[in-house]
Amino acid sequence: MSDIIRSSAAELAARLADRSISSVEVTQAHLDRIAAVDGDVHAFLHVSEHALEVAGEIDARRAAGEELGELAGVPLAIKDVLVTTDMPSTSGSKILEGFMSPYDATVVARARAAGLVPLGKTNMDEFAMGSSTEHSAYGPTRNPWDLDRIPGGSGGGSAAAVAAFEAPLALGSDTGGSIRQPAHVTGTVGVKPTYGGVSRYGSIALASSLDQVGPVSRTVLDSALLHDVIGGHDPHDSTSLADQWPSFAAAAREGARGDVLRGLKVGVIRELADVGFQPGVSASFRASLAAMEAQGAEIVEISAPHFEYGVAAYYLILPAEASSNLAKFDSVRFGLRVDVPGGTVEDVMSATREAGFGDEVKRRIILGTYALSAGYYDAYYGSAQKVRTLIQRDFDEAFAQVDVIATPSAPTTAFRLGEQIDDPLQMYLNDVTTIPVNLAGVPGISIPSGLSDDDGLPVGIQFIAPARQDAQLYRVGAALESLLVDSWGGPLLDRAPILGGAR
Amino acid sequence: MAAKVALMDFDKALELFEPVLGFEVHVELNTRTKMFSPAANPAHPDNHGAAPNTLVAPVDMGLPGALPVVNETAIRSSISLGLALGCSIAPSSRFARKNYFYPDLGKNYQISQYDEPIAFEGAVEVELSDGTTVTVDIERAHMEEDAGKLTHMGGAAGRIQGAEFSLVDYNRAGVPLVEIVTKPIFGAEHRAPEIAKAYVRTIRDIVIGLGISEARLERGNLRCDANVSLRPRGQEKLGTRTETKNVNSMRSVERAVRYEIQRQAAILAEGGTITQETRHWHEDTGTTSPGRPKSDADDYRYFPEPDLLPVAPSPQLIDELRAALPEPPAARRRRLQGEWGFTDLEFQDVVNGGLLAEVDATVAAGASPASARKWWTGEITRVANARGAEPQALVSPADVAALQKLVDAGTLTDKLARQVLEGVIDGEGSPQKVVDARGLAVVSDDGALIAAIDDALAAQPDVLAKIKDGKVQAAGAVIGAVMKAMKGQADAARVRELILERAAQ
Amino acid sequence: MSEITPDLVRHLGVLARIQLNDEEVERLTGQLDAIVDNIAKVSEVATPDVPATSHPIALENVFREDVPGDMLTLDQVLQNAPERADDRFRVTAILGEEQ
């Protein structure tokens, strides 16, 4: 395997800047890797035909002496939930097969402006509904650590692409854990920014009040670099925050270098002990806490009594908002149309949505339609909104005592493909530790904490910070990352199978 | 058409039943851009008549990933309108999604306001033709977006029933609307149709005074849904109501309410029941026909719009907009009558014709009050009646003032001016353009007139002698002949002067 | 137990414009019943004194200046149209009327 594809984005950026390597070389190496392994992994739904051309332009601009962004020339994989003008955007659904957006998502436009090279669109659970990427209409993505296992979801494609060295960086979206849970099961890093920290414009909406776009990478610094590019106020998104954000890359570098763990108060949620984590996941989590404690961090037990209602509230709010957001897929302006001879437009819409949506999407639309319908609103949607308030209060009280909260990123390691597909309730529990973060709008990061003793698969640790304190996550995440990588004697992904024939 | 509908005599209907009215008026704001997108607004005069699907931003057609952002000017217009309706302005209001599938609705939900409208609890004074006023209580005024436009093809022309297919244009999708909802109006009695008309006229006067809408009913800038129910005399409980949709002129509002009262009374008197439904007004036949009945499919699943945030106008903003309000229509009417020096009768003529704003604008454009009144209540109204249109739909106040200027300058006689008006109404351009194109100006060249006079005198040789004898009135016959020869394009007074000069020679 | 019945599921399918066959109705009825039983517990803690949160980060008065922009060309508007007639989208006969 070439050293190019194993390099972090920061390392590639440095070599591109000193011109010891070109963007065309970097891009070609990743395209070669995709050609070699993506038949097995299936992280990509579409590989860009323009990548080398774009890379060439960046090289030319650099050669002409133009001042370029730090990540200029670095390839980027883009979750298919984000609309792009030069590649189809399907959100993993048959109903949008071949859809070409006339505009770019803001994050994509910003990435292009910063000189990143779009490599392709990554696979996902249909409309981001799922935790395994098995609900993609285009077939599942496989976990590079074990091709029989799920890569997490909904952003399994972005996580797998990064874990399989098909891309150094990827964009994801996280509604209830869709960036962090795939990071957990693939041994990668993923960040769900503060709600409003990154524009949602051009992100095909699942649940508007929960969705947040964020970075996916192999190192904390790389996520920070990408976050610096895509974040900040966007007038196209009313919920976008107008805050001046600090440099997240600077925060990550500070964390990797300094002693930010000394005196850091890390909250551990008492109620989560009962959730029933896989023993190897719990053990890895405790080992990370111990490593932090050894560096002077203080572990503080905190209470979050309403977290246990989080999953229930989430599975009301998400389907409700999704049932409305997905109404636009109706066969009139774009997407699939199923003709009904002699039928009315209502018949055509109903037949199209029947044929174009997968089972999980239908299930959630019907559930959301129910939760909003007359007579049930107060009991369901209205109550879920109140739970949201209670979970926010839990966070407020916790953050009065601690700087960050730590949890395992998910209850188990990667399960086998097909294992939970017929059990929606079990599937929903995969997001038990990530969901409260979306409900409250606070930021969360998942970084690799090691391999589980019971099955040798990756485990992640999640850190949660108060709203707007994303920089704290990069600082703490980078600090623990450097401790752990030192203790492992190299990145966790060095221990993943090579793929591409040498499985 | 359906079977013949029985109608009860209007007076008889009112003997048996008490009508209860209610109105929902949608006002299209004339902001430069749409309610939630920066696409140009077709309800702004600059964009009128744009080609289909050329005023569309991603959110207007519900493109994946697109998001709405609220137009600040639309918020200010809505607050001003709320204040002008005497409403309280909510310290915090929010948008909600009204979910239903329809091909003209790009997102398949309409962003509207539901339980938290921006303005609520107001009242407007509505003046009737006899000068009395009626107070109409306002329940709420809320902001929302318009839907696109469907054109039904095949089957009965333009009707949804029997159409084979429909075409969708999203230009109108997202046009800012304020929906004004009245409380039930009791005690209207035999004046119910007139109150309906006067209410819509009052709303129109208010929005024109605020300058927030073009307010052209025939273009859909103002759309009135009229709710009518009847209850037997002495009954407490309200009857079942019907909602007659989108009646697109003030006259039609009046007719539609009268028709519904007569139709419902006939059914109720026969022991029948009224179906709660929307009904469609047919201008050509002066009738309504049944539309969509209420059903349990009307479950709009409202919930707070997660893509938008609450609107919380500061007290300072509300004070600022309140201070900038134009005077209320009733006060304005009193002032204008004084300024214009109209008699009560003359003024009522203008008001009843719904022409106050037009006369005012025409005066503002430079015409004398008397001439402005004469044009609007006279010739323009006559043509409008003949064509079954609204006077204000035919010609702009600026054109009327320009026309009068040509009369005042002697370029046009009254008769010629009426011909020019016809040209303007027929879309031939400004009065000056019509004068030029049709060659209608008064001939002010004395040479041409003298030549015509000489011809006429030659044909009637005895006339000259009579005039010379001092029988000046004999000139009338020659004037007539000259005017005829000049095809009316001469100033009769000048012709008379020239004849007398000739006779004196 | 919740009140999910096959008739309710069928009605929800009509509201959501998803044509469901009998097998799907039956399957969804069972699944939704189990899910609703599970998520109904939100009402345990959602007491009247707790305000609802619809936006995770509270903001208000986010407005846009009334300046035109972002308009799509006619080609962009129609580029994904399943069916068009000249410059408009074409749909088959509409049964119900607008709301």
Ligand SMILES: [Mg+2]
């Ligand atoms: Mg209405």
Ligand SMILES: [Zn+2]
């Ligand atoms: Zn409305």
